[in-house]
Amino acid sequence: MTDSHTIAVTVNGVRTEKSVEPRLLLSDFIRHELMLAGTHVGCEHGVCGACTILFDGFPTRSCLMFAVQADGHEIATVEGLSKGETLHPLQQAMHDSHGLQCGYCTPGILMTMSAFLDSNPSPDEHAVREALSGNLCRCTGYQHIVDAVLLAAERMRT
Amino acid sequence: MKPAPFKYVIARTLDEALAAKAEYGDEARFLAGGQSLVPTMNFRMAMPAVLIDINPLTELSGIKANGVTRIGAMTRYRMLEADAGIGERLRIIHEALPHIAHPQIRNRGTLGGNLSHADPASEMPAIMLALNATLYLRSAKAARQIAARDFFVGALETVIAPDEMLTEIVVPHLPANSGACFMEVARRQGDFAIAGIAAIVTRGADGTCTRARLTYCGVAQTPFYADDAAQSLIGGPVTPAAIKQAAALAMEALDPPGNSHADPSYQRHVAGVLTRRALATAWART
Numbered sequence: 001m002t003d004s005h006t007i008a009v010t011v012n013g014v015r016t017e018k019s020v021e022p023r024l025l026l027s028d029f030i031r032h033e034l035m036l037a038g039t040h041v042g043c044e045h046g047v048c049g050a051c052t053i054l055f056d057g058f059p060t061r062s063c064l065m066f067a068v069q070a071d072g073h074e075i076a077t078v079e080g081l082s083k084g085e086t087l088h089p090l091q092q093a094m095h096d097s098h099g100l101q102c103g104y105c106t107p108g109i110l111m112t113m114s115a116f117l118d119s120n121p122s123p124d125e126h127a128v129r130e131a132l133s134g135n136l137c138r139c140t141g142y143q144h145i146v147d148a149v150l151l152a153a154e155r156m157r158t
Numbered sequence: 159m160k161p162a163p164f165k166y167v168i169a170r171t172l173d174e175a176l177a178a179k180a181e182y183g184d185e186a187r188f189l190a191g192g193q194s195l196v197p198t199m200n201f202r203m204a205m206p207a208v209l210i211d212i213n214p215l216t217e218l219s220g221i222k223a224n225g226v227t228r229i230g231a232m233t234r235y236r237m238l239e240a241d242a243g244i245g246e247r248l249r250i251i252h253e254a255l256p257h258i259a260h261p262q263i264r265n266r267g268t269l270g271g272n273l274s275h276a277d278p279a280s281e282m283p284a285i286m287l288a289l290n291a292t293l294y295l296r297s298a299k300a301a302r303q304i305a306a307r308d309f310f311v312g313a314l315e316t317v318i319a320p321d322e323m324l325t326e327i328v329v330p331h332l333p334a335n336s337g338a339c340f341m342e343v344a345r346r347q348g349d350f351a352i353a354g355i356a357a358i359v360t361r362g363a364d365g366t367c368t369r370a371r372l373t374y375c376g377v378a379q380t381p382f383y384a385d386d387a388a389q390s391l392i393g394g395p396v397t398p399a400a401i402k403q404a405a406a407l408a409m410e411a412l413d414p415p416g417n418s419h420a421d422p423s424y425q426r427h428v429a430g431v432l433t434r435r436a437l438a439t440a441w442a443r444t
Contacts, residue, residue: 003165022166022209025200044159045197046263058236058265064196065266068166069189069211112262133347134260 007071011036012080020067027051029067030077038078038107042136049135052108053077059112078107081114090114090152099148101139109135113149121157125150161199168211175212176298176323182208183320189213190232190271193263218270218325223247229327231270239264247331248289250338250356254281257340260348270324273309276316276380279350283310284375285340286327287383288356294326295319303328310380333369336360337443339436342375343428345419351376352420353429357436359396361444367391372404372437377414377429384408387433396441405433 008017011034018033030039030053042048044063051062054076081088090110093099100106109132116123116131123131128149129142137145169175179186186208187195198204212218218232221241227248229238235255238244245252258264258281272282273293286306293309295302295318309316318324332338342354353376360369370388373381387408391400414425
């Protein structure tokens with residue numbers, strides 16, 4: 001029999017307590033226990049980036065952590081990115097620049113690149129592409145995502 | 159895939175962690191950044207019965223410089239990237255970091271976890287070998303130090319005993335007039351290298367090379383130290399001819415295993431080209 005642990009996690013600013021089995025991945029905890037299905041699961045070995053969340057403010061693969069490790073920590077998921085009906089500038093720019101097609105990779109990209117823009121308000125294209133390198137997109141060819149990030153950066157500066 | 163069930167033990171102090179490892183031995187793995195361990199668990203290539211989470215051990219995290227640079231085993235890659243002192247004194251580490259996976263992985267991955275995992279394709283084992291680092295191991299009963307050169311035994315194998323933990327990495331600073339360079343070739347940014355090289359050379363007062371180290375990742379079962387090639391450089395200036403000869407010696411010494419993206423002869427070729435480029439760059443930086 002496996003043991004279970006009670007964890008207290010702050011998710012998008014709201015503190016929750018749950019009991020989890022140690023082997024439960026943080027990605028599955030977010031989707032199946034918290035019912036926040038915006039965080040997507042792609043490869044489950046840290047390559048595709050679809051499951052990227054912010055863990056204590058840093059973009060992190062939620063498929064490479066266990067839920068039990070989140071005890072006492074803060075998580076941000078894509079559901080917390082907009083302010084009500086007002087999209088985050090990066091979400092708006094992704095929409096305006098056609099930065100998504102099927103949308104499967106989009107939550108991971110939004111979490112990665114919104115944190116990137118917070119610490120890099122004036123990135124060039126090279127820096128954007130490097131920051132984006134850990135997120136696979138099979139639809140767009142990336143060009144429109146890069147356009148969106150640069151557009152969001154410009155809008156966020158003004 | 160999902161990981162097999164395991165018992166989770168959270169360590170609040172180093173003593174607690176070492177006591178747990180002494181108790182569970184081979185059955186247990188330390189959980190540091192988890193960026194190599196968790197994928198292998200997701201694939202059930204690794205099924206440890208116990209995970210000892212050492213993330214609360216802030217005492218193992220940090221970078222100190224006093225003649226040497228001491229890096230705690232739980233220091234995350236992002237901390238190394240952000241450390242200006244590393245950039246100044248051990249620039250080759252900064253040069254290699256962007257090649258290690260992706261920012262999200264580097265936010266979590268730790269130097270000690272990486273070295274303990276001992277993936278032969280990984281960059282830091284080769285860098286630590288080139289820098290002649292000393293690794294500090296602890297168990298509940300004893301402490302010992304081991305040179306990076308004696309640490310790696312095989313693919314994913316080190317000399318760490320079942321009751322031991324790598325706690326600290328001590329890196330000596332390079333002599334004056336040294337130049338270092340890290341380069342690798344991978345299919346995509348962040349992928350495992352087809353071949354990678356760390357080259358370090360020192361220029362003496364008379365303009366000749368007095369010290370040279372050449373190490374490789376991705377081309378053998380452990381990080382590879384090209385002794386003869388490095389020795390061939392000592393005593394003369396690092397001219398294009400000397401570089402060519404060293405690269406030829408390195409290629410001769412290498413016996414790469416090949417992988418799905420590169421057969422052994424191509425890996426050897428890439429290693430030779432990288433040797434020439436990295437040596438020329440390192441020498442120019444002396």
